[in-house]
Amino acid sequence: MKFFIGGQWHDRSDTREVLNPYQGQAIDTVPEATADDIELALASSVEGAKAMSALLGYERYQILHKTADLMRSRAEEMARTLSAEEGKTLREATGEVMRSCETLDLAGEEAKRIGGELLPLDGGSGTHGKLGFTLRVPCGVVLAISPFNYPLNLVCHKVGPALAAGNSVILKPAADTPLVSLKLVEMLLEAGLPPQGINCITGDGKELGRVLCADSRVRKISFTGSKQVGEEITKIAGLKRVTMELGSNCPVVVLPDADLGQVAKAIASSGYVNSGQVCLSAQRVIVADDVHDDLIDALRPVVEAIVPGDQLQEKTTMGPMIRQRDAERVEQWIDEAVSDGARIVTGGERDKSLMQPTVLSEVTSNMRVYRDELFGPAVALMRTSNVEEAIAMANDTAYGLSASIFTRDIDSAVHFARRVDSGMVHINWGTLWRTDSMPFGGLKDSGLGKEGPKYAIEEMTEIKTVVIHTQS
Numbered sequence: 023m024k025f026f027i028g029g030q031w032h033d034r035s036d037t038r039e040v041l042n043p044y045q046g047q048a049i050d051t052v053p054e055a056t057a058d059d060i061e062l063a064l065a066s067s068v069e070g071a072k073a074m075s076a077l078l079g080y081e082r083y084q085i086l087h088k089t090a091d092l093m094r095s096r097a098e099e100m101a102r103t104l105s106a107e108e109g110k111t112l113r114e115a116t117g118e119v120m121r122s123c124e125t126l127d128l129a130g131e132e133a134k135r136i137g138g139e140l141l142p143l144d145g146g147s148g149t150h151g152k153l154g155f156t157l158r159v160p161c162g163v164v165l166a167i168s169p170f171n172y173p174l175n176l177v178c179h180k181v182g183p184a185l186a187a188g189n190s191v192i193l194k195p196a197a198d199t200p201l202v203s204l205k206l207v208e209m210l211l212e213a214g215l216p217p218q219g220i221n222c223i224t225g226d227g228k229e230l231g232r233v234l235c236a237d238s239r240v241r242k243i244s245f246t247g248s249k250q251v252g253e254e255i256t257k258i259a260g261l262k263r264v265t266m267e268l269g270s271n272c273p274v275v276v277l278p279d280a281d282l283g284q285v286a287k288a289i290a291s292s293g294y295v296n297s298g299q300v301c302l303s304a305q306r307v308i309v310a311d312d313v314h315d316d317l318i319d320a321l322r323p324v325v326e327a328i329v330p331g332d333q334l335q336e337k338t339t340m341g342p343m344i345r346q347r348d349a350e351r352v353e354q355w356i357d358e359a360v361s362d363g364a365r366i367v368t369g370g371e372r373d374k375s376l377m378q379p380t381v382l383s384e385v386t387s388n389m390r391v392y393r394d395e396l397f398g399p400a401v402a403l404m405r406t407s408n409v410e411e412a413i414a415m416a417n418d419t420a421y422g423l424s425a426s427i428f429t430r431d432i433d434s435a436v437h438f439a440r441r442v443d444s445g446m447v448h449i450n451w452g453t454l455w456r457t458d459s460m461p462f463g464g465l466k467d468s469g470l471g472k473e474g475p476k477y478a479i480e481e482m483t484e485i486k487t488v489v490i491h492t493q494s
Contacts, residue, residue, distance in 0.1 A: 023050055023051075023052055023200075023201055023204045024052075024053065024204075025052060025053050025055065025059075025200075025204065025222055025223055025224045026204070026207050026211075026220065026221060026222045027055075027059055027062050027063040027066060027221045027222070027223060028062040028063065028065075028066040028218075028221070029066060029217035029218050030217075032053065032059070033053055034053035034054060034055070034056070034059075036053065036054040036056075037051040037052060037053055037054060038051060038052055038053075038054055038197065038224065038225065038226075039051050040052060040107050040198070040199075040200065040201055041107075041198070042106050042107070042109075043107075043108070043109035043333075043341070043342045043343065043344050043345065043375050044109060044331075044332050044333055044334075044341060044342045044375065044376065045332075046346075046374070046375070049106050049107060049201075050107075050201055052200050052201070052204070052224040052225075053224055053225070054224070054225040054226065055223045055224060055225040055230055057233070059223060060223065060230065060233050060234060063192050063221040063223055063234075064163070064192070064234070064237055064239050064240070066218045066221055067163040067190045067191070067192050067218065067221055067239070068162075068163060068190075068239055069190075069218045070163075070190030070216060070217075070218030070219045070220070070221075071160065071162045071163050071189060071190040073190070073216040073218055073219060074160065074185065074188045074189055074190050074216065074219050075159070075160050075188040075189075077188065077216075079133045079134050079135075079136055079186075079188075080133075080134055082130070082133040082185060082186050082188065083130040083131065083133040083134050083186070084130075084213075084214070085130075085185070085210070085213045085214050085215050086126045086127070086129055086130030086133065086182055086185060086186060086213075087126070087127060087130045088212075088213035088214065089126055089206075089209050089210050089212075089213040089215075090122075090123040090124075090126040090127045090130070091123075092209040092212060092213060093119065093122060093123050093126070093206070093209055094120075094123050096205075096209070097116065097119050097120065097123075098116075099205075100115075100119045100174065100202060100205060101115040101116040101118075101119050102115070102334070103201050103202050103205060104118060104119065104173060104174055104199075104202045105333050105334055105341070106333075106334065107173070107198065107199045107200075107201050107202065108170060108171070108173055108198070108199050108296075108344065109296075109297065109333050109341040109342045109343065109344055109375070110296045110297075110333060110341050111333045111338050111339060111340065111341050112333065112334060112336065112338075113339075114295065114296060114341075115333075118172060118174055118175050119174060121175050121458060122174045122175045122177075122178045122206075124458055125175060125178040125179055125182055125458045125475065126178050126182045128182070128458060128459050128475040128476075129178075129182030129183045129185070129186040129475040129478075129479075130182070130186060131475075132183070132186050132475045132476050132479050133185075133186035133187070136158050136186075136187060136188075136479060136483065137158060138155055138156030138157045138158050138485070138486075139155065139156050140154070140155050141154035141155055141156065141487070143489070151491060151492045151493060151494055152489055152490070152491055152492070153489070153490040153492065154487065154488065154489045154490070155487075155488055156485050156486065156487050156488070157485070157486040157488060158483045158484070158485055158486075159188075159483060159484055159485075159486050160187050160188035160189045160482070160483055160484075161187075161189055161241040161242040161263060161482055161483060161484055162189060162190070162239075162241040162242070163189065163190050163191075163192065163239055163240050163241055163242070164180070164184040164189045164190070164191050164192070164240075164241070164242045164243075164244060164482055165191075165192045165194070165234050165235065165240045165242070165243045165244070166180035166181055166184065166191055166192070166193045166194065166244050167194045167227070167231060167243070167244070167245045167246070167247065167255075168180060168193070168194070168195050168196060168203070168246055169196050169246045169247050170196035170198045170199040170299075170344050171296055171299045171300060171301075171344070172296075172300075173195060173196060173199035173200075173202050173203060174202045174203070174206065175458070176246055177193065177195060177202075177203050177206060178206070179458070179462075179473050179474075179475070179478065180193075180244045180246075180473075180478070181193060181206070181210075181220070182475060183473075183475045183478035183479045183482055184242075184244070184478075184482050185210075185215070185219065185220070186475065186479060187479045187482045187483045188483075189242070189482055190218065190219050190220065190221075191219070191220045191221070192220075192221045192222075192223065192234060192240070193207070193220060193221065193222045193223070194222075194223055194224075194227060194230055194231060194234065195222065195224065196227065197224070197225070197226065197227050198344055198345070199344075200222075200224045203222060204222055204224075207220055207222045231251075231255070232254075232258060235255050235258050235259050235262075236258045236259070236260065238260065240262060241262060241263065242262060242263040242264075242265075242481070242482055243255060243259055243262055243263070243264045243265070244264075244265045244473075244478070244481070244482070245264070245265070245266055245267070246267040246268075246301075247267075247268070248268065248269055249268045249269045249395075249420075249421075249467050252266045252268045252469065263481060263482075263484075264470060264471070265463075265469075265470060265471035265472070265473065265478070265481050266469040266470040266471065267301065267462075267463060267464070267468075267469045267473060268301075268421075268464070268467060268468050268469040269301065269395040269397075269421055269423075269467065269468060270301045270302065270303075270305075270395060270421045270423035270424065270464065270468055271305050271306065271393075271394065271395050271396075271419040271420075271421045272292075272302060272303060272304055272305050272306070272421075272423060272424045272425060272426075272444075272453035272454075273304075273305070273306045273307075273308055273415070273416035273419070273425050273426075273442075273453075274288075274289060274292070274304045274306070274307045274308065274425075274426045274427075274428070274452060274453060275308045275406075275409075275412045275413075275416055275425075275426070275427040275428070275429075275438065276307065276308065276309045276310060276313065276317060276427075276428045277310050277409060277412070277427065277428060277429040277431065277434060278310045278312040278313050279429055279430045279431060280313065280428035280429055280430070280450075281428070281430075281450075282313060282316055282317050282320045283320055284428065284450065285317060285320070285321075285428050286317070286320040286321040286324045287324060288304075288426075288428075288451050288452035289304055289307060289321060289324075289401060289452055290321070290324045290325055290328065291452055291454065292304035292426075292452025292453050292454035292455075293305075293325075293379075293399070293400070293401040293452075293454075294325070294328055294340055294379045294399045295454060296341075297340055297341060297342065297343045297377065297398065297399045298352075298396065298397060298398045298399035298400065299343060299344060299348075299397055299398065300454055301423055301424075301468075302423065302424045302446075302453050302454040302455070302456065303396075303397070303453070303454055304401055304426070304452050304453045304454065305391075305395070305396050305401060305402060306385075306392060306401075306402050306404065306415075306416075307401055307402065307403045307404070308404055308405075308406050308412045308415050308416060309403055309404070309405060309406065310405075310406060310407070310408075310412075311405050311406070311407055314383075314403070314405050317403070318367055318381070318383060318403070321367075321381060322367055322368050322381065325368055325369070325379050325381055326368050326379075328340050328379045330342075330376055330377075330378060330379065331376070340379060340399065341376075342374070342375040342376045342377075343375050343376070343377055343398060343399075344375075345375060346374050346375040348375070348397070348398065349372050349374070349375045349376065349377040349398070350372070351398070352372075352377050352396060352397075352398030352399070352400060353370075353372045353377060355389075355390045355391050355396060355398075355400075356370055356380060356382065356391065356400060358389065358390060358391075359382055359385060359389045359390070359391045359402070360382075362386070362388065362389055363384060363386065364382045364383065364384050364385050364386075364389060364391070364402070365382065365383045365384050366380065366381070366382060367381035367382065367383050367403075368380065368381050369381060369399075369400065377398055377399050377400075378399070379399045379400070380399060380400035380401075381400070381401055381403065382400060382401070382402045382403065383403040383404075384403075384404075385402040385403060385404045386404065387415075387418065389402075392404070393419070395421065409434050409437065409438065412427075412438075413437075413438060413441045413442060416438075416442050416443075416444075417441075417442060417443045419466075420466055420467040421464065421466060421467050421468045422443040422444045422445060422464050422465035422466040422467070422468050423444065423445055423446065423453075423463075423464035423465075423468040423469075424444055424445070424446040424447075424448065424453040424454070424464075425438075425442045425444035425446070425447055425448070425453060426447070426448035426449070426450075426451060426452055426453045427439075427442075427447075427448075427449055427450075428450055429449075429450070435449045435450075443465055443466060444464070444465060445462075445463050445464035445465050445468060445469075446462070446464075458474065458475070459474055459475065459476070460474050461473075461474045461476075461477045462474050462477075463477075
């Protein structure tokens with residue numbers, strides 16, 4: 023596919039292959055952007071910001087709503103493209119496409135209700151005859167840097183609110199999964215988006231990102247990815263607004279009164295969707311001693327019922343990891359944990375980029391599967407003796423994106439919700455749950471700011487104060 027910059031589709035002699043993670047074969051190529059391409063995208067986006075801010079909120083709503091309708095009409099094509107380049111199953115890819123339509127619809131609706139507030143100036147002295155109010159105005163040029171694991175919906179969570187707020191967008195999709203983003207750009211243009219309202223650049227993320235993030239014409243950066251890259255961006259960004267959705271190490275606490283069948287179902291759902299390559303994936307399962315062994319008995323058959331394989335086959339319920347080296351890393355961490363005393367309950371084997379869904383027990387705090395972000399299809403079980411210890415273990419991480427607890431005791435549930443260091447808390451379900459209208463974001467090293475169309479628009483606009491001085 024070509025990329026879209028400066029209001030036109032372009033090809034380049036230098037290209038990058040897009041691979042199917044399961045087969046390892048190229049399914050398409052995209053251009054490698056040059057320094058001249060970056061400059062063209064930046065200059066175009068400055069003009070695009072003027073065009074976007076001149077549109078009425080209703081006009082921006084119409085564009086996003088029509089784009090969502092176009093995506094629904096091409097849902098099967100979009101899902102197959104997404105599945106082929108990312109590795110998630112067709113069922114998961116179809117679900118992501120439909121969620122992306124909803125995300126664009128939500129962003130479009132918010133475009134119609136962006137507004138300011140009347141200021142109570144008469145609460146201060148010397149304010150006779152003064153009338154004050156605020157306007158919420160676009161930032162200008164928004165740089166959206168998206169990850170591979172949700173290559174359509176997370177793009178829509180950045181592009182949709184940015185356009186709804188009247189900004190232009192420079193989109194840098196993940197190098198492994200650019201195709202579905204380029205198809206989205208096609209539909210935005212077909213829906214009537216001003217051509218300079220969006221630029222989509224493909225190529226090496228490290229080199230492109232460094233130049234784009236440092237440029238003063240970019241007024242807002244929305245990034246989803248690793249903590250290490252997020253820290254690098256904040257160092258070079260300068261005086262810009264930034265939203266950072268970074269890493270995680272999500273804990274699930276299971277108290278003695280939990281419904282273990284429900285727990286097993288939720289862990290399987292939260293731990294292995296998209297081969298565990300989700301920031302909300304359940305990683306550490308902190309289980310009361312009294313029910314530890316019973317939970318293993320309940321969990322093992324549910325996990326073993328997962329069918330790994332070719333993501334484009336209907337029978338497959340878990341596809342490959344995005345790259346073979348990522349599957350090798352997960353396998354290495356599992357082997358290290360076993361060497362240090364952990365036990366494999368099920369799984370643990372790898373075939374190229376396909377990692378078997380794995381359950382580890384007897385995990386301790388010195389192991390990497392406990393300390394760091396695994397981002398793969400394995401969950402680690404450890405024991406606890408009481409709720410206070412469980413909360414301390416849940417908080418024993420630099421991250422704080424999502425946490426959950428299973429209990430029928432409302433006091434314990436509320437105590438956990440208040441004490442756990444997490445941007446999201448789930449009671450009697452796993453850590454991987456999100457509806458696209460809710461505020462989404464973490465604490466500690468999991469990031470800065472919030473996504474969700476309403477909340478993202480607040481991050482992608484600025485407040486202007488207006489005071490009218492009357493004689494009356």
